[in-house]
Amino acid sequence: MTRERSRRRPRRPDRIALIAASLTALSLTASGCVVVHGEREVLPAATRAEAVKALGAFTDAYNKADKAYDSSLDAPYVTGALADIDSARLTAGHVNSPSGNPDHTPLALTDVKITIPEKAGWPRWFVADAKGNKGGDFRWVLVFTRDDVGERWQVAYLTLMAPGTVPEFRKNDDGWAEAVPADTAQLAVPPDELGKTYVDYLKSGGKTFADGRDTSGLRADRKKAAEKPGLVRQYIDEPLAHGDYAPLALRTADGGALVFFTTHHYEKQTAYKGATVPVTNTAVRALIKGDVKQNLTLESIANEAVLDPAGSGPVRMLGRVQGLTAAQGE
Numbered sequence: 001m002t003r004e005r006s007r008r009r010p011r012r013p014d015r016i017a018l019i020a021a022s023l024t025a026l027s028l029t030a031s032g033c034v035v036v037h038g039e040r041e042v043l044p045a046a047t048r049a050e051a052v053k054a055l056g057a058f059t060d061a062y063n064k065a066d067k068a069y070d071s072s073l074d075a076p077y078v079t080g081a082l083a084d085i086d087s088a089r090l091t092a093g094h095v096n097s098p099s100g101n102p103d104h105t106p107l108a109l110t111d112v113k114i115t116i117p118e119k120a121g122w123p124r125w126f127v128a129d130a131k132g133n134k135g136g137d138f139r140w141v142l143v144f145t146r147d148d149v150g151e152r153w154q155v156a157y158l159t160l161m162a163p164g165t166v167p168e169f170r171k172n173d174d175g176w177a178e179a180v181p182a183d184t185a186q187l188a189v190p191p192d193e194l195g196k197t198y199v200d201y202l203k204s205g206g207k208t209f210a211d212g213r214d215t216s217g218l219r220a221d222r223k224k225a226a227e228k229p230g231l232v233r234q235y236i237d238e239p240l241a242h243g244d245y246a247p248l249a250l251r252t253a254d255g256g257a258l259v260f261f262t263t264h265h266y267e268k269q270t271a272y273k274g275a276t277v278p279v280t281n282t283a284v285r286a287l288i289k290g291d292v293k294q295n296l297t298l299e300s301i302a303n304e305a306v307l308d309p310a311g312s313g314p315v316r317m318l319g320r321v322q323g324l325t326a327a328q329g330e
Contacts, residue, residue, distance in 0.1 A: 044116050044176050045124035046144075046153070051114045054144050054153035055128050059107055062086075067104040069093035079145065080156035080244035081262040081303035085323030088287060092324075095286035108133045109140060115169050117179035117250060123147050125156075125179075125248055127258075129166050139166050141305060141319060143248055143260050156244055157260040159305040159319030166318075167307060168253040180249035180257045187308045189315055191247040191259045194306065195239025197315075199263055202237050210314040214304070230275055236266040240301070255310035258318070260303065265322070267298045277329075284327055292329030299326040 046054070058077045065074035071090040078086055093101060109130035116126040125145040132140040143157035169177045182192040189197050189208065201209050202219060209215040226233050240262040241247060247261040271277045277296040279285050284298070302322035306315050 040120050042118050042120045044118050045126050045179075046116055048114060048116065050153075051116060051126050051128065051144070052112070055109070055112065055114075055130075055142070057153070058142070058144075058155055059109060063104075063106045065090055066101055066107070068100050069097060076152060077154055078156075079154040081240070081301050082155050082158045083244075084301040084325050085303075085321065088325040089283075089323060092283040092286035096282050105134060113166075115171075115177045115250065117177040118172070119179040123246075127177075127250060129161070132160075135160055137163060139163060141166060145244070145248070157248070157262075157303045157305070159260070159303060159321050161305065161319040167256075167258055169258070170251040170253050170255075178251035180251050180259075182247055182249065184249075186255075186310060187249075187257055187259075188310075188312050189308055191249040191257065191261065191308065192241055194247060194259055194261045194304075194308065194315070195241050195263050198261070198304065199237035199239055202235070208315060209306075210316045212317050214317045214320040230272050231277065232270045232272075234268045234270070236268075238264040240264050249308070252307070257308045257310075258305060259308045260305050263302045263304065265300045265302060267300075269296045269298070270294060284324060287324060288327040288329050290329040295330040297328045297330075298324060299328075300324045 058074075061074035061077040065071060065086075069090050071087045074086065075083070109132055112128060112130040114126065114128050123145045125143055127141065127143055129139045129141040132138065138160040139162075141157075141159050141161050142155045144153045145156045146153050171177050180187070180191065183190050197208055200206075201215065202222075205216075205219060211217075222233070222235060245262040247259055249257040249259040251257055269277045271294050273294070276294065277292050279288065279292055279296065288296070300322050302320055304317060305319040306317050308315050
């Protein structure tokens with residue numbers, strides 16, 4: 001089973017290092033005064049007006065792309081996990097309905113709440129959550145990021161959370177939230193280790209994650225699927241934590257953090273000798289490369305949102321969206 005895939009661009013560490021070096025060189029003037037280093041100054045990631053504008057631009061682009069089944073229409077507004085999931089969904093839709101989405105209903109977001117952290121350096125990011133008119137009675141939780149002041153805001157994470165599960169965030173007197181370092185040791189699991197911890201849990205179980213649909217429930221579903229006669233299923237799960245897939249964490253009022261992270265999954269289905277793997281889902285068929293005979297490998301990306309408690313305790317999954325991104329028949 002192949003484990004290679006194309007990766008999206010990193011967050012331009014070389015460029016950031018060059019900017020930092022240039023600013024350091026200019027930080028001391030001839031008079032001996034120190035110039036404020038922009039990369040180190042703690043600032044709100046965005047203005048509230050800017051965040052609202054970014055949400056509106058994304059929603060407009062998302063609706064145009066969904067109506068036309070054309071990923072080029074919202075590609076400039078998405079990145080990371082969401083870009084992978086959304087592009088594959090629209091590609092499959094176009095294959096099955098080249099003239100556009102016959103079931104298109106424009107996404108409308110109401111009761112919008114914007115949470116903007118103060119932080120130094122790049123990337124800057126903020127969270128928007130709102131009630132959506134699609135996907136049931138859930139809150140749409142979106143994380144917007146950008147790597148430079150001149151760039152467009154893009155959505156890297158999109159998860160759906162049940163009403164009442166979006167946590168309260170810690171804010172200062174000016175209403176700005178607190179970004180949590182990815183390598184902090186103050187949480188049950190450091191944000192930059194959550195992807196690996198989660199895929200290890202899917203393989204071996206344990207008590208790191210609280211029971212739920214996307215933890216113990218997913219493990220039970222896999223075990224049940226593996227026992228179906230005539231078809232063997234194998235799974236490979238990998239963390240994704242670089243570039244636009246990097247985890248992002250926001251301090252909650254109780255001292256913990258809401259953490260967004262990405263995982264990468266393969267499911268290989270192998271039919272018994274003399275049989276073929278059944279493919280009934282039209283979206284899956286649209287993404288298949290090669291001929292499905294005895295084997296079908298499904299590749300997917302998932303973005304997760306968890307409540308990572310302060311100190312110790314089980315991590316609780318609040319939302320998870322997994323989307324098929326590729327399929328290979330053999």
